[in-house]
Amino acid sequence: MQESPIFDFLNSLSPIKPVKSIHVTQTINPFTFASLPSVLTSPHVGSLSRSRFVRWRQLYDSSKFEFSCDDGSTVLINRTVENTSAKLGEHQENRDSRLFLGEIDGDPSYDISNIGAEFARCSDSKCSSPRCDIKVEQIEECSTNSSTLFPFTQKPFQRDLCEIEVNLEGLCQADQNKEAISCDWENLMFDDPDLLKLESSNYNLLHNKPAYAEAIFRERSEGENMATLPDEGIEVLEITEPHDIFTSSRNNCNEKKDGDLKEFSSSISNSELDPLNLIQQSCISILKISGSYHERRRCCLIFGTSESQIGHLEDNAGSDSSILQQSVGSTFLSDRHSVSTNMGNESSGCILREMSLHRHALAVNQNDYKIDKNETSDSRRLLLGSCSSISFNSSVADLEFQTNISEQESNTLENGVFPMEDDGRVYGYAAAEEINQCTPKRKRFRSESPRDGETCKRCNCKKSKCLKLYCECFAAGIYCMEPCACIDCFNKPVHIDTVLATRKQIETRNPLAFAPKVIKASDTRPESWEDLSKSPASARHKRGCNCKKSGCLKKYCECYQGGVGCSVNCRCERCKNTFGIKDGPCLTIMEADSEEDETNLMEKNVLDISLQKTDLRQNLGYAPSTSLQGIRQSVPHPYSTNKKTPTSSFPYNSSASSFYASQILRRPNFFQIPSRLDKRLQMVKEDDIPEFLQQGSSPIPCIKSVSPKRKRVLSPHSVGQSSPSFRSSRKLVLQSIPSFPCLTSNQ
DNA sequence: GAGTTTGAAACT
DNA sequence: CAGTTTCAAACTC
Numbered sequence: 001m002q003e004s005p006i007f008d009f010l011n012s013l014s015p016i017k018p019v020k021s022i023h024v025t026q027t028i029n030p031f032t033f034a035s036l037p038s039v040l041t042s043p044h045v046g047s048l049s050r051s052r053f054v055r056w057r058q059l060y061d062s063s064k065f066e067f068s069c070d071d072g073s074t075v076l077i078n079r080t081v082e083n084t085s086a087k088l089g090e091h092q093e094n095r096d097s098r099l100f101l102g103e104i105d106g107d108p109s110y111d112i113s114n115i116g117a118e119f120a121r122c123s124d125s126k127c128s129s130p131r132c133d134i135k136v137e138q139i140e141e142c143s144t145n146s147s148t149l150f151p152f153t154q155k156p157f158q159r160d161l162c163e164i165e166v167n168l169e170g171l172c173q174a175d176q177n178k179e180a181i182s183c184d185w186e187n188l189m190f191d192d193p194d195l196l197k198l199e200s201s202n203y204n205l206l207h208n209k210p211a212y213a214e215a216i217f218r219e220r221s222e223g224e225n226m227a228t229l230p231d232e233g234i235e236v237l238e239i240t241e242p243h244d245i246f247t248s249s250r251n252n253c254n255e256k257k258d259g260d261l262k263e264f265s266s267s268i269s270n271s272e273l274d275p276l277n278l279i280q281q282s283c284i285s286i287l288k289i290s291g292s293y294h295e296r297r298r299c300c301l302i303f304g305t306s307e308s309q310i311g312h313l314e315d316n317a318g319s320d321s322s323i324l325q326q327s328v329g330s331t332f333l334s335d336r337h338s339v340s341t342n343m344g345n346e347s348s349g350c351i352l353r354e355m356s357l358h359r360h361a362l363a364v365n366q367n368d369y370k371i372d373k374n375e376t377s378d379s380r381r382l383l384l385g386s387c388s389s390i391s392f393n394s395s396v397a398d399l400e401f402q403t404n405i406s407e408q409e410s411n412t413l414e415n416g417v418f419p420m421e422d423d424g425r426v427y428g429y430a431a432a433e434e435i436n437q438c439t440p441k442r443k444r445f446r447s448e449s450p451r452d453g454e455t456c457k458r459c460n461c462k463k464s465k466c467l468k469l470y471c472e473c474f475a476a477g478i479y480c481m482e483p484c485a486c487i488d489c490f491n492k493p494v495h496i497d498t499v500l501a502t503r504k505q506i507e508t509r510n511p512l513a514f515a516p517k518v519i520k521a522s523d524t525r526p527e528s529w530e531d532l533s534k535s536p537a538s539a540r541h542k543r544g545c546n547c548k549k550s551g552c553l554k555k556y557c558e559c560y561q562g563g564v565g566c567s568v569n570c571r572c573e574r575c576k577n578t579f580g581i582k583d584g585p586c587l588t589i590m591e592a593d594s595e596e597d598e599t600n601l602m603e604k605n606v607l608d609i610s611l612q613k614t615d616l617r618q619n620l621g622y623a624p625s626t627s628l629q630g631i632r633q634s635v636p637h638p639y640s641t642n643k644k645t646p647t648s649s650f651p652y653n654s655s656a657s658s659f660y661a662s663q664i665l666r667r668p669n670f671f672q673i674p675s676r677l678d679k680r681l682q683m684v685k686e687d688d689i690p691e692f693l694q695q696g697s698s699p700i701p702c703i704k705s706v707s708p709k710r711k712r713v714l715s716p717h718s719v720g721q722s723s724p725s726f727r728s729s730r731k732l733v734l735q736s737i738p739s740f741p742c743l744t745s746n747q
Numbered sequence: 748g749a750g751t752t753t754g755a756a757a758c759t
Numbered sequence: 760c761a762g763t764t765t766c767a768a769a770c771t772c
Binding site for chain 1: 769
């Protein structure tokens with residue numbers, strides 16, 4: 001890979017030659033961490049599991065620091081950077097229980113500990129909860145441009161990783177009344193803007209680098225901080241705009257309220273490229289959460305600098321920088337939340353100009369986010385990509401995403417394999433050896449608990465480094481996560497550059513490589529149908545299978561695995577796919593009517609549903625479909641809860657559909673089954689093309705169908721263009737967008 | 748858990 | 760484009 005053109009290109013972008021990494025490998029083991037002698041001798045340290053605490057630790061130089069404050073304590077940080085005498089560990093408590101954290105050896109680059117202090121202070125100011133835990137951690141600083149550490153990626157970034165964890169659970173634990181919780185973060189955070197004014201400019205002066213910030217939400221792993229709080233009610237209801245402290249940001253703040261969601265995006269001027277500002281704003285925005293305070297969530301903010309970005313941007317003055325922008329402007333999405341930082345490159349070399357917080361969830365697979373406590377949460381699943389391509393209806397996210405603490409994590413813990421903190425996705429700035437956390441014990445995790453994590457992809461890749469489509473995680477557009485048993489995994493946030501570059505390379509080869517494998521027939525509102533039929537009807541594998549021996553009756557067959565019948569696209573032999581065989585009769589509605597007596601009740605139901613869909617589609621102004629795939633697929637899908645259930649893939653095409661569905665479902669006659677005549681009349685317009693297809697708006701170029709021996713892909717565009725009205729053939733429409741947002745659209 | 752089978756993906 | 764190899768999931772024992 002190092003010799004691949006893409007990496008040559010990447011390397012050529014950076015005028016900065018790799019230097020020896022100063023990184024010191026750190027294995028962050030909470031147990032180890034917990035066992036460290038407390039730097040602070042605060043009497044409250046011992047009650048971490050139940051107390052509010054601010055924890056700050058510095059690991060880059062192998063020193064670990066932890067600050068904690070207990071109930072009633074207020075954390076006050078000394079922001080005087082020059083005060084080198086304020087050594088780490090110094091603290092004092094006054095009568096109002098203020099805990100002085102001090103500086104870390106006066107190094108201005110680490111005064112982000114202030115943030116935690118500020119947060120803690122804010123939390124203290126109004127929260128009366130006995131457990132309002134706030135933890136700020138700087139995990140490490142890592143200059144990861146070393147090809148030694150990362151032989152497959154040129155990673156000229158210096159990053160600091162700051163982890164901020166907010167544990168608000170205790171706030172409503174007492175009375176179980178969320179509404180009673182009045183921890184107004186918005187006020188908490190900014191009731192003293194001056195106090196929040198960090199000495200962050202020193203960082204810029206010191207490093208003279210542009211900065212970028214990334215934010216990652218993830219759930220806290222059990223045991224990470226000794227907390228023993230139950231896992232429940234994880235929900236962030238609101239993200240609000242930033243406070244005055246970011247005055248310039250506020251002026252440009254856009255707030256869009258949608259349901260209980262507020263989305264804000266704020267512009268940050270050049271002078272605010274300070275990573276501290278970034279991180280602060282990010283954190284504050286994230287922390288400005290209201291609603292459920294059963295929240296236990298960790299926000300990881302990765303901020304850093306990129307010298308190569310500077311050079312590149314200066315050299316090119318805002319021209320070609322797609323790759324850099326990909327690495328600069330990234331959106332990490334996790335469960336219900338996403339925090340994205342849009343950092344465009346301005347002529348001045350400015351990297352960051354916008355930071356936005358989205359609560360819009362962007363899922364790869366809806367099933368990954370099923371509301372099911374028994375399922376492994378995918379909250380830690382992160383999607384990569386540029387921000388600009390992401391836009392969702394928050395209500396959809398509300399419907400579709402809810403996460404719970406991963407039981408797998410707990411299981412892993414029980415098995416004695418502690419989930420590293422945390423498998424490189426968040427703490428990925430470690431040396432390569434740390435990345436390879438996979439142990440033999442974790443091998444074949446999937447097979448050990450085949451049902452536990454079916455809503456969550458896990459791979460066991462050994463050779464592909466999870467950077468090929470062999471890897472299910474990578475193919476699905478998600479990071480590998482803790483349950484994965486992959487080896488040498490590069491499909492992690494720390495390798496976002498590599499991931500994106502690889503992805504782009506693959507997409508160059510096949511623009512639809514990351515598109516869902518199963519596409520639905522002329523149905524642009526799949527989510528609605530799914531709700532109705534609960535079956536993966538009206539879908540086909542986009543390429544078809546090529547099974548020779550499995551008879552398309554095993555999950556080797558992608559069609560079968562996807563719960564769809566084989567189609568003319570398949571080259572399978574001796575197809576016996578229970579969802580529809582390749583050479584089976586291509587039924588139409590008319591034919592189905594004549595055969596209705598021969599269908600069983602289930603099939604009739606499916607037909608009715610299909611017709612209801614037709615009706616619905618009419619109501620929506622969309623043409624009905626004649627496809628009777630639903631009939632052919634009426635056999636209950638044995639993997640209905642399977643992660644790969646195709647109809648639930650890529651829900652981010654679902655915002656509109658869900659909306660439409662919700663609207664239509666309110667119609668009193670929605671469930672009225674049309675008369676037979678109506679049914680037939682509704683067949684007429686079957687091939688109306690969704691607007692977005694008619695407009696040829698798909699950025700994906702048409703993929704021509706090739707010889708039957710070759711894999712075939714039908715693109716939306718090609719389908720739309722080749723589908724004249726009133727033609728009654730089956731039509732397959734790729735409905736979903738690739739799992740990764742467009743790589744080049746983050747301007 | 749180890750080994751085998753299978754077919755997609757990648758490679759030539 | 761076709762054949763081959765690689766790969767990891769699915770499957771079997």
